[in-house]
Structure formats: structure tokens, C-alpha cells
Amino acid sequence: MIEKNINISYQEFDSLNELSKQDVEIVQLAEKNLANSYSPYSLFKVSSLILFETGETVLGTNQENAAYPSGLCAERVAIFSAKSTYPNKIIDTIVIVTEHSNPTPFSPCGGCRQVLMEYEMAQKKPIRAILKSGDSKVWIFESISAFLPFAFKADHILKKV
Numbered sequence: 286m287i288e289k290n291i292n293i294s295y296q297e298f299d300s301l302n303e304l305s306k307q308d309v310e311i312v313q314l315a316e317k318n319l320a321n322s323y324s325p326y327s328l329f330k331v332s333s334l335i336l337f338e339t340g341e342t343v344l345g346t347n348q349e350n351a352a353y354p355s356g357l358c359a360e361r362v363a364i365f366s367a368k369s370t371y372p373n374k375i376i377d378t379i380v381i382v383t384e385h386s387n388p389t390p391f392s393p394c395g396g397c398r399q400v401l402m403e404y405e406m407a408q409k410k411p412i413r414a415i416l417k418s419g420d421s422k423v424w425i426f427e428s429i430s431a432f433l434p435f436a437f438k439a440d441h442i443l444k445k446v
């Protein structure tokens with residue numbers, strides 16, 4: 286038997302002011318977009334922004350439904366819209382924000398991690414994630430794989446010929 290370990294690295298910033306000018310801009314855009322969340326059931330607004338390498342941005346918010354499972358998280362709304370509009374562009378960064386306070390920024394749900402991972406693997410380039418809750422703390426992960434180290438991947442199901 287061999288004991289194995291994985292090490293997850295991320296950066297924690299005490300305040301948005303410690304980020305680059307472009308990162309501050311995209312986080313603020315995502316925060317402004319919280320107003321567009323449709324979340325009458327949970328009252329938990331989430332907003333997400335996709336930044337492509339080419340500079341285009343696409344926004345999304347969580348969209349809920351009286352039939353609860355029919356709703357969708359902000360991250361998936363944003364990334365599905367982004368990839369539907371610009372299918373061949375490379376994603377640089379995803380921003381995920383809420384207005385709710387928590388000592389640590391909240392990170393994407395399992396379903397969203399799997400979806401984000403799909404596009405990271407397809408583009409063969411890491412997608413950076415910037416997370417911020419209502420508090421000032423900001424977390425930056427250099428890759429989605431940090432959230433989902435044992436992801437189920439396409440090469441697990443694709444036939445090798």
C-alpha cells in the first residue's frame with residue numbers, strides 16, 4: 286500500500302485592491318450583475334463572468350424555478366452562454382461572486398465543477414477562477430482541476446482505436 290496525497294494551491298487576498306486592474310474590473314462587473322439573479326426561492330444571488338483570452342466577457346446569474354431542479358447555477362448559465370456564443374474562443378478566467386457574507390468565498394457546486402472541467406480539458410489550457418463572497422476576501426485558483434482533482438474525463442468513456 287502506498288499513501289498518496291494531493292496538494293491544492295490557491296491565492297487568498299484580503300481585499301479586491303490587491304488584484305490587477307483588469308481583475309478588479311471583471312469582479313466589479315460580475316458584482317453589478319448580481320441584480321440580474323432570478324432567485325425568488327433561495328434569495329441567494331450568484332453571478333458569474335466568463336473572460337475569454339480575446340477580452341470578450343459573458344455574464345450569467347443563477348436562474349431558479351418553482352419546479353426546483355429546473356433552475357440552473359450562475360456558473361453554468363454563464364459558461365453555456367459563453368460557449369454557445371464563442372465556441373472556438375479560449376476561456377481565460379471565470380469569476381464567481383455572491384453578496385452573502387462568509388469567512389471564506391464559496392466555491393462552485395459539484396455539477397458546475399464538472400461542467401467547467403469539461404471546457405478546461407477541451408481547450409487544453411487552464412481556466413483561472415476568481416471567487417468572492419460578500420466579505421472582502423478573494424480567492425484565485427489557477428485551474429479548475431484544483432477544485433476537482435479526480436474529475437471524470439472524456440478519455441474515460443471515449444473508445445481508443
Ligand code: THU
Binds near residue numbers: 358
Ligand atoms: N448556486 C449557484 O448559482 N452556484 C453554485 O455554485 C451554488 C449554488 C445557486 C443555485 C441556487 O439558485 C442558489 O444558488 C441556492 O443554492
